[in-house]
Structures are given as structure tokens and as C-alpha cells.
Amino acid sequence: MYLNEATLLNNVRLRYLKDKIYTYVGNILVAVNPYNDIQDLYSTQSISRYRGKSLGLLPPHVFAIADKAFRDMKVLSQSQSMIVSGESGAGKTESTK
Incomplete structure (x- = not known):
């Protein structure tokens, strides 16, 4: 897939319409404010689900980025x-938060 502004915006829009507010662009996480609550988006179960997982194994999420940074901090010192x-x-x- 060729990445250009139109492709990126369309992908983000389609995901947003499905309440998928996070999108990866390489190893960058793009977040769009849903302006409403999405059930279990920040639950302790979500935290557990992303703990120790490589980026890309699960859907994009801020917890995946945080976990990756934490693991890299420990492994790479x-x-x-x-x-x-x-x-x-x-x-x-x-x-x-």
C-alpha cells in the first residue's frame, strides 16, 4: 500500500467510524479523540492484554506503545x-493518564 495523506486520512476515518481510535503508521501511534466513552478502552483487562506483546500482534493502542517503551527501557537500560x-x-x- 502506498502511504499518502489521502490514504492515511481515509484509513483513520474508517477506523474511527468503528470506534477504533488508534491507528499505527509504522511504529507511530495516531489517536483520534472519540469525544465519548468507549467501553473497556482503558480497563485493567486491556492493560493485561497488551503486557509483554510485540507491536502489531494486537490492535493499535496506547498501552502497546507504553509497554514497548517500558520493555525497551528494561532490556536496553x-x-x-x-x-x-x-x-x-x-x-x-x-x-x-
Whole structure:
């Protein structure tokens, strides 16, 4: 698949319509604020499901990125960073709780 702006936006839109607010672009996670609650999106069961799993084994989720950074920090003995960026109201606070 050739990645261009139209392809990316269409993929994000189609996922959003299915309440799938997270999308991977390579190893980058794109999040779209759903402006409503999605049941079990941030549950302890979701955390457990992503723990120790490689990126791409499960659907895109902020927990997958957090777990990968945590595992890399332990294995590589190096600090890890995440950049959370977006406009006001984009959902940055919810994604980083």
C-alpha cells in the first residue's frame, strides 16, 4: 500500500467510524479523540492484554506503545521518550493518564 495523506486520512476515518481510535503508521501511534466513552478502552483487562506483546500482534493502542517503551527501557537500560502532540481537546490527557 502506498502511504499518502489521502490514504492515511481515509484509513483513520474508517477506523474511527468503528470506534477504533488508534491507528499505527509504522511504529507511530495516531489517536483520534472519540469525544465519548468507549467501553473497556482503558480497563485493567486491556492493560493485561497488551503486557509483554510485540507491536502489531494486537490492535493499535496506547498501552502497546507504553509497554514497548517500558520493555525497551528494561532490556536496553536506556531511558525512553514518547511525544504526545495535538491541538487543545485532542485527547492528549486521556491518552497519558
